[in-house]
Structures are given as structure tokens and as C-alpha cells.
Amino acid sequence: MLAMATFVGFAVLVTALIHLYLWKRLVRDTTRPGRWRRAGGVAALLLALLVPATMVGTRNGSYWLAWPGYLWLALMFYLLVLLLVLEVPVAVAKLVLRRRERAATGAAGEPAPVPAGGTGRADTATTGNVAEPAATGPTATSPVALAEPPAAPVEVGSAEPPVAGDSGPRAAGGRPDHDPSRRLLLARGAAIFAGLTAAGVTGYGVRTAMGPPRLDRVRIPLARLPRSMDGLRIATVSDIHLGPLRGRAHTERIVAMINRLDADLVAVVGDLVDGSVAELGAAAEPLRDLRSRYGSFFVTGNHEYYSGVEEWVREVDRLGLRVLQNERQEIRARGGVLDLAGVNDVTAAGTGLAAPADYAAALGDRDPSRPVVLLAHQPVAAHEAAKFGVDLQLSGHTHGGQMVPFNLLVKLQQPVVSGLGEVDGTKVYVTNGAGFWGPPVRVGAPPQVTLVELRAP
Structure with missing residues (x-):
């Protein structure tokens, strides 16, 4: 009796861990917080409970549980295998994306080249948020200089124009965050591939098992x-x-x-x-x-x-x-x-x-x-x-x-x-x-x- 109880406890623990992993890869990684993620969590919980219910219920005459329960067991097995196999290529793809983003960040942060013979000073001088042309020729107090029309004022607190090469919001230190949309797309692609493949393999397996x-x-x-x-x-x-x-x-x-x-x-x-x-x-x-x-x-x-x-x-x-x-x-x-x-x-x-x-x-x-x-x-x-x-x-x-x-x-x-x-x-x-x-x-x-x-x- 103790051995059977130990086995059942171990089986329940393994089933729970497998469904937790499937929830992370198929639900959490592929959705944004909200209704769909909550629905996916509920579905994962119900499917996790279906496995022991099927194993116990079919032994006690509840044969109606056999088809849904055992089919999910097969799908669960192949989803687990496929997602584990995909862990390596997905990790490599994430690493490549991260390096590209870092490279783009480095290119955006480089100073603009100084023209030959220049002084290294900016061509324009700014005071606050108002840009004025730098003084040339006559002094800034000469009548000619005063006749120059000022540049159009910029509203204080207005957003600065985007810097070339900056593809997203900037994190602390001026470095852009990793693009969440790319990570979401990658996770969804892996989930769709695993889901379709697992369904296809399971369907083929049912046809073979039920055949002569x-x-x-x-x-x-x-x-x-x-x-x-x-x-x-x-x-x-x-x-x-x-x-x-x-x-x-x-x-x-x-x-x-x-x-x-x-x-x-x-x-x-x-x-x-x-x-x-x-x-x-x-x-x-x-x-x-x-x-x-x-x-x-x-x-x-x-x-x-x-x-x-x-x-x-x-x-x-x-x-x-x-x-x-x-x-x-x-x-x-x-x-x-x-x-x-x-x-x-x-x-x-x-x-x-x-x-x-x-x-x-x-x-x-x-x-x-x-x-x-x-x-x-x-x-x-x-x-x-x-x-x-x-x-x-x-x-x-x-x-x-x-x-x-x-x-x-x-x-x-x-x-x-x-x-x-x-x-x-x-x-x-x-x-x-x-x-x-x-x-x-x-x-x-x-x-x-x-x-x-x-x-x-």
C-alpha cells in the first residue's frame, strides 16, 4: 500500500510539473497579461486534473473519460517532447536578437564626426529649449545681427526628435529595452509549431493504433x-x-x-x-x-x-x-x-x-x-x-x-x-x-x- 501511495504521489507531482511547464511555454510566453492568459491558466489546471481523473475513473467504470483523457495524455507527451527540443533553437534565436539590438544601440550612441578644420563646437547654440543661429561675421550686438529673424520657438518640455538608430523606448543609461514584440512573435511561432506537430503525430498514432x-x-x-x-x-x-x-x-x-x-x-x-x-x-x-x-x-x-x-x-x-x-x-x-x-x-x-x-x-x-x-x-x-x-x-x-x-x-x-x-x-x-x-x-x-x-x- 505504501509503495502504491508513493507511486501515485510521484505521478501527481510529475503531472503537475509538466503542466506548469506547458503553461509557461504555451500560455504565459505567448500572451500579454489579461483575459486570455487567465483563460489559458484555467485550461491548464483543468487538463492537469483530467490526467489523474482518467487514470482512476476508467478503472472504476467511468469509460466516458477514456477518449478525452487518454488523447490529452498523448498530446501532452508530444507537446512536452517538442517544446523541450525547441528550447535550444529558441534560446539561440533570442541570443541573436539580443546581440542585434545591442549592436543597434552602440551605433546610435556614437558621436557625429567633426568636419575638417572645425573647432569641435556645435554649429548652433541653444538656450533652454530655444535654438538660435550661432553668431558669424559681425558681433551679436550689431544691427545686422539684430535684423536676423529668430528661429521658430520650440515649446518648452516638447519631445526631442528621435535619434537615428533608436528603435524603441530607452532604458536607464540610454540603452533601448529588448523589443517585447519580437520575443512574443518567437514564442508564438514555437508554440504553433509544437501544437500543430503534436496534433498531427497524435492523429497519425490514433489511426495506427485503432487499425488492424x-x-x-x-x-x-x-x-x-x-x-x-x-x-x-x-x-x-x-x-x-x-x-x-x-x-x-x-x-x-x-x-x-x-x-x-x-x-x-x-x-x-x-x-x-x-x-x-x-x-x-x-x-x-x-x-x-x-x-x-x-x-x-x-x-x-x-x-x-x-x-x-x-x-x-x-x-x-x-x-x-x-x-x-x-x-x-x-x-x-x-x-x-x-x-x-x-x-x-x-x-x-x-x-x-x-x-x-x-x-x-x-x-x-x-x-x-x-x-x-x-x-x-x-x-x-x-x-x-x-x-x-x-x-x-x-x-x-x-x-x-x-x-x-x-x-x-x-x-x-x-x-x-x-x-x-x-x-x-x-x-x-x-x-x-x-x-x-x-x-x-x-x-x-x-x-x-x-x-x-x-x-x-
């Missing part, structure tokens, strides 16, 4: 695979994520896609749901129609432990999928034998709801001449699996990063983010998953169903 999964085919050689089993095919899917934005039609589309592959095995590697059996049982029902030669298998993901794992294990079993909970199944096909093992998700250890991942129970005491394929939701499980000589691990969990550049952060936790990799001698294939979590957005990581074809040496 892409079918990928991958051939993976296994050193111990019997030649008689060469070409054994495993239809692999993960992270279906039935929930507020994905229902029965999503499951039906995935099942139809897998059935067209005519696979030997079907592997569903976790994160099937984001809700209880009562809420999503009907949406998962089409899984009973999965077809394969040697069976369909399931292992738990971390989201099952947030959604009533024991109920879902029973429900998935009722739908005809064999749930591998720290155990393995012999697959006898084409005159050969392969061990198919499965472990509970690593999240189970901290929940107390089910047995933690037990690699020894699933992989120990077996015939070492047989190849073994392990189903484990998270790629990080490969570090333990490799100790038992696992030939291939099939995983999901990462969503391929789901929203670039978030994939860069996923790499900090998982050894493989997407596709085929290797961990301590064990091959690991990570599928992007067929659904999404949170924002209905996928950028750089399309939804995926994979047909894994095992090849003998």
Missing part, C-alpha cells in the same frame, strides 16, 4: 529442433488490452487473423485485459474460437494482476486456452518433441495474488536434448531463463515502445524492446502487441501479430 494489427513473419533457427519439426509455426500475440477503448470486435478481428494463419500452436503472452471478468468477459469470449493443430496457450501479464488474476485464469481456461503457470507442456508433432513452458509474470511476486515466477518448476528436471520454448510476458525474464538453457523466449509487454521516443526509456528496463534479440545465449522474440495501454496512439510501433516459424539446423 500488422502480420509479421519471422524464422528462428533452434539448434536442438528435430529436422522432422522444421517449419513448426507458432502464432504469437500479446497485449490485446481489452478495456475502455477496446472490446469484443477487437478480439474477433485478432482471432480471425490468427485462424487464417493455420498455425500449429497459438501463444497469447499476457496482458489480455484491463478490467474484471464481469466487465470484459463478453469481450474475451471470441477467444474460444481460436484454432490450431496442437493447442492454444496463455501466460499471465502484469495487467492480469490488476484485474483479478485468479478469475481470469479460470475464464481463459474455460475458453479453451491452456494456462501455463510455472509449468510446461510436451508438444509431440511430426515425430519429434518440443517442450513449451510458461511462467507467471514477474509482477506476481509483489502482489501476493498468485505464485511468483518459478523458472525451476517450469524448466528444471527435463530432457536436455529437447528444444524448449518459454512463454514469458516480460523480456527481462530471459536473464533467468538463460540459466536453464532456454532456446527461445516469446514475450510482449513493451508494445515496441508504443509512442516514439518512449522506446528509448523502455530500453532502460527491458533487454529487447521489439523483434528478435539474444540474452545470455537465449534467443528472445518480442512482439509489439495487438492493442495499446493508455493513449489509443501508436507511433513507430504498429500493432502486431507474429507468425514464428521454427527452423531446424
Whole structure:
């Protein structure tokens, strides 16, 4: 409970700081004090409150919050990324403008050149604010001088004519202030660019996430695979994520896609749901129609432990999928034998709801001449699996990063983010998953169903 409270508190703090930054760049820097700035502040506050409201509300059945809340979460993410990237060029542009203004100030403050042979004295003499021609020839008291018409008087206190090169109001010391209109224009340009780009990327991501999964085919050689089993095919899917934005039609589309592959095995590697059996049982029902030669298998993901794992294990079993909970199944096909093992998700250890991942129970005491394929939701499980000589691990969990550049952060936790990799001698294939979590957005990581074809040496 303490760990959950700490996480929630940290998430709220981060959300508040992000929205404060967005308010500064999108509202304060782009508006003058007044009604529009106040309206922008209110909007930023409401959007900040929408994020935790969505996270909590959708878990409690308030599905109407899902679309506005999760879409804003995606827009917020891309606005943050773009504005942070723009900080450097905007800072450079401000520096250039400042130097130009200083250069203009220096040019305006230089004294006028003195003509050759001159005395360095002004051509005109002034008394107060009244300008008179300087005396030449006869003395100033001569009648000729008195006959000269005086210059037109200038009203005392009148403004002096602007000095050439002075482009704005003068600050203390005679230096002009930085032009606020230029800074405002620069801030608005950056905000408009970030806003339009974030909206475009998010729109593309929604179209990708809500579209049909892409079918990928991958051939993976296994050193111990019997030649008689060469070409054994495993239809692999993960992270279906039935929930507020994905229902029965999503499951039906995935099942139809897998059935067209005519696979030997079907592997569903976790994160099937984001809700209880009562809420999503009907949406998962089409899984009973999965077809394969040697069976369909399931292992738990971390989201099952947030959604009533024991109920879902029973429900998935009722739908005809064999749930591998720290155990393995012999697959006898084409005159050969392969061990198919499965472990509970690593999240189970901290929940107390089910047995933690037990690699020894699933992989120990077996015939070492047989190849073994392990189903484990998270790629990080490969570090333990490799100790038992696992030939291939099939995983999901990462969503391929789901929203670039978030994939860069996923790499900090998982050894493989997407596709085929290797961990301590064990091959690991990570599928992007067929659904999404949170924002209905996928950028750089399309939804995926994979047909894994095992090849003998």
C-alpha cells in the first residue's frame, strides 16, 4: 500500500510539473497579461486534473473519460517532447536578437564626426529649449545681427526628435529595452509549431493504433529442433488490452487473423485485459474460437494482476486456452518433441495474488536434448531463463515502445524492446502487441501479430 501511495504521489507531482511547464511555454510566453492568459491558466489546471481523473475513473467504470483523457495524455507527451527540443533553437534565436539590438544601440550612441578644420563646437547654440543661429561675421550686438529673424520657438518640455538608430523606448543609461514584440512573435511561432506537430503525430498514432494489427513473419533457427519439426509455426500475440477503448470486435478481428494463419500452436503472452471478468468477459469470449493443430496457450501479464488474476485464469481456461503457470507442456508433432513452458509474470511476486515466477518448476528436471520454448510476458525474464538453457523466449509487454521516443526509456528496463534479440545465449522474440495501454496512439510501433516459424539446423 505504501509503495502504491508513493507511486501515485510521484505521478501527481510529475503531472503537475509538466503542466506548469506547458503553461509557461504555451500560455504565459505567448500572451500579454489579461483575459486570455487567465483563460489559458484555467485550461491548464483543468487538463492537469483530467490526467489523474482518467487514470482512476476508467478503472472504476467511468469509460466516458477514456477518449478525452487518454488523447490529452498523448498530446501532452508530444507537446512536452517538442517544446523541450525547441528550447535550444529558441534560446539561440533570442541570443541573436539580443546581440542585434545591442549592436543597434552602440551605433546610435556614437558621436557625429567633426568636419575638417572645425573647432569641435556645435554649429548652433541653444538656450533652454530655444535654438538660435550661432553668431558669424559681425558681433551679436550689431544691427545686422539684430535684423536676423529668430528661429521658430520650440515649446518648452516638447519631445526631442528621435535619434537615428533608436528603435524603441530607452532604458536607464540610454540603452533601448529588448523589443517585447519580437520575443512574443518567437514564442508564438514555437508554440504553433509544437501544437500543430503534436496534433498531427497524435492523429497519425490514433489511426495506427485503432487499425488492424500488422502480420509479421519471422524464422528462428533452434539448434536442438528435430529436422522432422522444421517449419513448426507458432502464432504469437500479446497485449490485446481489452478495456475502455477496446472490446469484443477487437478480439474477433485478432482471432480471425490468427485462424487464417493455420498455425500449429497459438501463444497469447499476457496482458489480455484491463478490467474484471464481469466487465470484459463478453469481450474475451471470441477467444474460444481460436484454432490450431496442437493447442492454444496463455501466460499471465502484469495487467492480469490488476484485474483479478485468479478469475481470469479460470475464464481463459474455460475458453479453451491452456494456462501455463510455472509449468510446461510436451508438444509431440511430426515425430519429434518440443517442450513449451510458461511462467507467471514477474509482477506476481509483489502482489501476493498468485505464485511468483518459478523458472525451476517450469524448466528444471527435463530432457536436455529437447528444444524448449518459454512463454514469458516480460523480456527481462530471459536473464533467468538463460540459466536453464532456454532456446527461445516469446514475450510482449513493451508494445515496441508504443509512442516514439518512449522506446528509448523502455530500453532502460527491458533487454529487447521489439523483434528478435539474444540474452545470455537465449534467443528472445518480442512482439509489439495487438492493442495499446493508455493513449489509443501508436507511433513507430504498429500493432502486431507474429507468425514464428521454427527452423531446424
